[in-house]
Amino acid sequence: MAFKTKALRYLGRLSGRGEIIHNGKKMAPATFDFDGYHRPAAGVSGCGEIRLDADALKGLFGRNDLQMLTEQGQVFDIIFSDKVLPDESCVAHIDLTGMLDPADWRLRG
Structure with missing residues (x-):
């Protein structure tokens, strides 16, 4: 018996500038490039890269209590x-978590 799964649907790309924040406090300016996906059973997920000053990234890397505040006012956990950040790196791959809204991905990218 074959299992039927609903296809993963690409929602689009978001990119721009923003701030890394913690508890509402701005920690570091950053640029971002995110891709969003939707699967009916799982909802919206996203992943991508953030770019910021190497020293700032080193200080924030590995934390799980950060958010990205975009210039458009979107907030993503x-x-x-x-697991490891290369020395002097200013780029990190991230996953977007929490309750993501499909509307964040419409007409963008």
Whole structure:
């Protein structure tokens, strides 16, 4: 018996500038490039990269209590995908977590 699964649907790309925040406090300016996906059973998920000053990234890397505040006012919970940050890196791969809204991905990217 074959299992039927609903296809993963690509919602689009978001990119721009924003701030990494913690408890509403701005920690570091950053640029971002995110992709969003939707699966009926699981909802919306997203992943991508953030870019910021290497020293700031080193200080924030590995934390799981950060958010990305975009210039458009969107707030995304973020967690780092990688376990190790290369020396002097200013780029990190992240996953978007929490309740993501499909509307955030419409008409953008």
